[in-house]
Amino acid sequence: MTLLALGFFGGVVLTAVAVLIPGRLLSIPETRADINDGDINDGDTPDGDTPDSDAGTPEQATMLDGLPQVHPAIVLVLGAIAVAALPRKFGPWLFVVVSALAGLATLGLVDGTTWHYDFYGFDLTPLRVDGLSLAFAYVFAIALLAGGIFGMATMGTLERTSALVYAASAFGVVFAGDVVTLFFFWELKVSASTLLVFARRTAASSAAALRYLFVNLAGGIVLLAGIVWWVIDTGSVAFGNFGLNGGATILILIGFCVAAAAVPLHAWMPDAYPASTIAGTVFLAAFTSKAAVYALARGFPGTSVADLGGCGHGAVRRGVRPQRQRHPPGAGVFIGVARWLHAGRHRGGHRDGTQWCGGPCVRPHCVQGSVAHGRRCGAVVHRPQPPHPARWFGPRHAVGGWAVPSGGGVDRVRSPVQRLRHQGDGHPGHRGGRVPHRLLASQAGQCGDVVRGGVPPAVVHLVRQAGCRRQHQRQHQHQHHGIATGAAVLTRKVTPSMYVAMGALAVVNIAIGIAPNLVYDVLPFAVDYSPFKTYRVVNAVALAAGAAVAFWLVRRWLAGRPVRVVDTDWVYRDLPRHLAPAVGRLRMPEVHMKLPTAPGTPVWASTLWVSGAVVIVTFVVVLAIGVTS
Amino acid sequence: MLLAVVATPLVAALLIAVSGRRPNVREAWTLIAAATTLALVVTLFVDLLNNGSAPTWNLVELAPGLELRLRVDDVGMLFAVSASALWLATSVYSIGYVRGTDETHQTRYFTAFALCVAATMGLAFSANFFTFFIFYELLTAATWPLVVHKQTPEALAAGRRYLRYLLGGGAALLLALVITQVVAPGQDFVIGGYLDGLISNNGVIAIVVLITLGFGTKAAIMPLHKWLPGAMVAPTPVSSLLHAVAVVKAGVFGFVRLFGFVIGPELLAEVGMGVVVATLAGITIVVASVIAFRQDNLKKRLAYSTIAHLSFIILGVSLLSAESWNGALLYIANHAVLKITLFFCAGAIYVTTHKTKVSELDGIGRRMPITMAAFGVAALGLAGVPPVGGWVSKWFLGMGTVGADQPVLAVVVLGSGLLTAGYLLPIVYRAFFRTSPEFTTMGEAKPMMLLPIVATATAALALGLGDVFRLDVLTSAVSALVVGGMP
Incomplete structure (x- = not known):
């Protein structure tokens, strides 16, 4: 009860913070009105001219008047230095304090503010505050604070330091007003986040971290190439609407898509995230893909070709393909409510697909949906995933690798977690319920794109729900029939700080579900959307029913099987191993990908790389179509 | 003051030689000379920035048209600032190193070191090709005692190869000098070159081939690179001197001088x-990087890394665009700081643990966290990852290659960062995320070695955050003047 009370109290505090945010934004109606006209780039012209505000801070009243305007990244980097330098015992609270200060710094930023910095002859804008950047920054601030509380008992100094730098880089990305700053923080993000994966200090996590590092560095190189090309072509370094209209912008889009884990560039994500530390996974899920979603929304609004990846991602991630259980048995502990089956493979999977499906659409609803979906960061705290699906079915009271006091823990946290799970799948009455619906409405009604004819978003949604239900079934099956395979991994208890973080965010989520304006008022566009209208509820129920039917029809194929998913995983994991002998005896065995040795892996699986090639070719073709059209 | 910049290390060499029996006095002369040289160069630098002052000094006229002249200009100042600052760091580090390893012939070592720096300063401020050639060859001669310092058969063999390659290159350079002297006797360096209209195209091609052979040996462009990995037998501070402060940089600086100030971009x-030269450099980048993957010896891996990264500068200079020139010139400083950090770390590892192979470094981060963190910073910088300095050069070089419509070279420049990360970052991974029973307790190198490591790593970070050392003021101005008018 104490813990729940703490969680409730924390939730009330976070809700209060959330209430403050729209209050301060409401003080600048003229800016929002401008945005409502349809350009999310606050005055940026399509050819990338600098924002209208040359410098300085507009005279606007805020709820936090009197606070100096400080870039949250500065607070976080200084905090990281302090965490690294001070004795470890100060780390937990210092992290939380620094996170809170970064949150305050975010609240103190005034829409329209820009900072300028001369960097080797370039006039850079390391801070550009507008509605879109603020919306994502609030998400990051909440996720960072919650993640910090969540990991108070588990994080080490390396984790805390790298998490703070990582968060700083994410803030840096969303406040970057130019492409040089964007690239700077983009790459810093990669370095810092890699340390979060390394910090687990197992052989598997180190291998995954190296793969993560090199894939994202490669993505960064593609991004750099695109940026450099674009700067040469346009003569501007402003970060605005690139528009998909040439080789440079294609490279930029691909660079963003790598970080967004868009199909077919996604293989790193389900590899690295589960390999990270307990709290590290929370931060990874909160920042990397969300920052990429922001970049897509900022750089490619109205680019319909990106929808394919989003919808396709959703389809693939929800069990249309057989799943490969790639993580070796006994790969480590896991936390939270581990029976949430899709967490491991699908964190940042279909959800991020949905986000950036919405992000690139031009209409306000799309961007709104994307930003609102980013608010799911909180939900991640509730579902940090286990590393191996087989471990998810432990004894009744097992919560992954965390032993819950008999008869207690699971039941205590189940309710908000299951509630969140429903939210994530878009059930009405919950926070997530509105997001896919709004995205779907926007896409179906307003976005002319290549996807609409081929993969109707509603179908994707349907399949998603079908996948969920399958997992629900398995969850309950194992829970109630006691298929106990995970007893050996029970190692530690869920800590009070975890309960506090989870409970607090559950309250926030429910509060947002009940009062959606808490989110709507933060979004860069004015919202005229009510999730509780009869037809929307009926629509949601219809989708749920359709999902049930779909599930029943395809249930045979939804069960996990120990085979390899052969999309681009072949390129990601196997190709380097095949290339290495050709190049020479490269002394880098850590980077070479080890294939799972799951029993029963069919021989034919190794030949399925053709399908991966097909996916890539399809992606390229669609991209080309999008460009030419 | 200009003469004092060259004279200070020379005088120091003399004082060091006569103080051989009193090591503390000898090392004091080294430190005083390094600090004085840096102070003089910085004074000239500030004067150049604020007043545009470019003093000249006529040393001696050997014959009509053969005059030894010194002159301050932007690009020479860039080289001098980098070399003098790093000489101070290397001096402090060397004292810790030679005492830690109990090297023999320490007086000869420090004397030769000072002579090398004197030659480097003369090289930086040479006003014409003749003066440049003289100091270039003096540098070759002064470095040889350092290469063979250990006097082992392996070291002597490396020394012989060093002389064969560099004196051979010097011969080619001498031919190029003769041609330019015949065409334009006694001509000082001119921004944008002075041979236009004075020589046929075939003559220009001959000069380019000769200076590629001449400077290419010191710049270790493939296939003229063989002497460099062999010279790794020398003590680590010498490797730092070779790779970062003076010798190989003299080679790439020669390309800068000849392409931009003698032949001219047009x-x-x-x-x-x-x-053609850019393509040769591009091939060197890729091949040397791939070879670096295969080196288990840490210093040899760094040597091949140097071979690859020097070619970035040659490639940038050869592309003849303002951006690529700016990137190349900035990379002279960036690479110097980054590579010297890596060699310092390699030396600290050797002195502390006597490990020389990458495969022996598992878990060493627990014992030497500061050293290996600095190694990680420098490795990221060479890979072109922000926030460490190298990424700025990579940015400009990328702009140069893309702007010059050279997509293949753009892929090489930008993609090579991945190769660099591939052969350097796993070392950091081994150090921090693998374990070994050998390294369980913390034990860094002596402060005399650790301090320069921290200083150079910090400088590398600072270079990535902005033009804190005002180097871009020099490089962008030179780039604009030299190739700004190019179509």
């Missing part, structure tokens, strides 16, 4: 030799 573009 003439070079007219005969099409710029692209």
Whole structure:
């Protein structure tokens, strides 16, 4: 009860913070009105001219008047230095304090503010505050604070330091007003986040971290190439609407898509995230893909070709393909409510697909949906995933690798977690319920794109729900029939700080579900959307029913099987191993990908790389179509 | 003051030689000379920035048209600032190193070191090709005692190879000098070159081939690179000197001088030799990087890394665009700081643990966290990852290659970062995320070695955050003047 009370109290505090945010934004109606006209780039012209505000801070009243305007990244980097330098015992609270200060710094930023910095002859804008950047920054601030509380008992100094730098880089990305700053923080993000994966200090996590590092560095190189090309072509370094209209912008889009884990560039994500530390996974899920979603929304609004990846991602991630259980048995502990089956493979999977499906659409609803979906960061705290699906079915009271006091823990946290799970799948009455619906409405009604004819978003949604239900079934099956395979991994208890973080965010989520304006008022566009209208509820129920039917029809194929998913995983994991002998005896065995040795892996699986090639070719073709059209 | 910049290390060499029996006094002369040289160079630098002051000094006229002259200019100042600052760091580090390893012939070592720096300062401020050639060859001679310092058969063999390659290159350079002296006797360096209209295209091609052979040996462009990995037998501070402070940088600086101040970009573009040299540099980048993957010896891996990264500078200079020139010139400083950090770390590891192989470094981060963190910073910088300095050069070089419509070279420049990360970052991974029973307790190198490591790593970070050392003021101005008018 104490813990729940703490969680409730924390939730009330976070809700209060959330209430403050729209209050301060409401003080600048003229800016929002401008945005409502349809350009999310606050005055940026399509050819990338600098924002209208040359410098300085507009005279606007805020709820936090009197606070100096400080870039949250500065607070976080200084905090990281302090965490690294001070004795470890100060780390937990210092992290939380620094996170809170970064949150305050975010609240103190005034829409329209820009900072300028001369960097080797370039006039850079390391801070550009507008509605879109603020919306994502609030998400990051909440996720960072919650993640910090969540990991108070588990994080080490390396984790805390790298998490703070990582968060700083994410803030840096969303406040970057130019492409040089964007690239700077983009790459810093990669370095810092890699340390979060390394910090687990197992052989598997180190291998995954190296793969993560090199894939994202490669993505960064593609991004750099695109940026450099674009700067040469346009003569501007402003970060605005690139528009998909040439080789440079294609490279930029691909660079963003790598970080967004868009199909077919996604293989790193389900590899690295589960390999990270307990709290590290929370931060990874909160920042990397969300920052990429922001970049897509900022750089490619109205680019319909990106929808394919989003919808396709959703389809693939929800069990249309057989799943490969790639993580070796006994790969480590896991936390939270581990029976949430899709967490491991699908964190940042279909959800991020949905986000950036919405992000690139031009209409306000799309961007709104994307930003609102980013608010799911909180939900991640509730579902940090286990590393191996087989471990998810432990004894009744097992919560992954965390032993819950008999008869207690699971039941205590189940309710908000299951509630969140429903939210994530878009059930009405919950926070997530509105997001896919709004995205779907926007896409179906307003976005002319290549996807609409081929993969109707509603179908994707349907399949998603079908996948969920399958997992629900398995969850309950194992829970109630006691298929106990995970007893050996029970190692530690869920800590009070975890309960506090989870409970607090559950309250926030429910509060947002009940009062959606808490989110709507933060979004860069004015919202005229009510999730509780009869037809929307009926629509949601219809989708749920359709999902049930779909599930029943395809249930045979939804069960996990120990085979390899052969999309681009072949390129990601196997190709380097095949290339290495050709190049020479490269002394880098850590980077070479080890294939799972799951029993029963069919021989034919190794030949399925053709399908991966097909996916890539399809992606390229669609991209080309999008460009030419 | 200009003469004092060259004279200070020379005088120091003399004082060091006569103080051999009193090591503390000898090392004091080294430190005083390094600090004085840096102070003099910084004074000239500030004067150049604020007042545009470019003093000259006529040393001696050997014959009509053969005059030894010194002159301050932007690009020479860039080289001098980098070399003098790093000489101070290397001096402090060397004292810790030679005492830690109990090296023999320490007086000869420090004397030769000071002579090398004197030659480097003369090279930086040479006003004409003749003066440049003289100091270039003096540098070769002064470095040889350092290469063979250990006097082992392996070291002597490396010394012989060093002389064969560099004196051979010097011979080619001498031919190029003769041609330019015949065409324009006694001509000082001129921004944008002075040979246009004075020489046929075939003559230009001949000069480019000769200076590629001449400077290419010191710059270790493939296939003229063999002496460099062999010279790794020398003590680590010498490797730092070779790779970061003076020797190899003298080679790439020669390309800068000859392409930008003798031949000129327009003439070079007219005969099409710029692209040829750039292609050669691009091939060197890729091949040397791949070879670096295969080196288990840490210093040899770093040596091949140097071979690859020097070619970035040659490639940038050869592309003849303002951006690529700016990137190349900035990379002279960036690479110097980054590579010297890596060699310092390699030396600290050797002195502390006597490990020389990458495969022996598992878990060493627990014992030497500061050293290996600095190694990680420098490795990221060489890979072109922000926030460490190298990424700025990579940015400009990328702009140069893309702007010059050279997509293949753009892929090489930008993609090579991945190769660099591939052969350097796993070392950091081994150090921090693998374990070994050998390294369980913390034990860094002596402060005399650790301090320069921290200083150079910090400088590398600072270079990535902005033009804190005002180097871009020099490089962008030179780039604009030299190739700004190019189409």
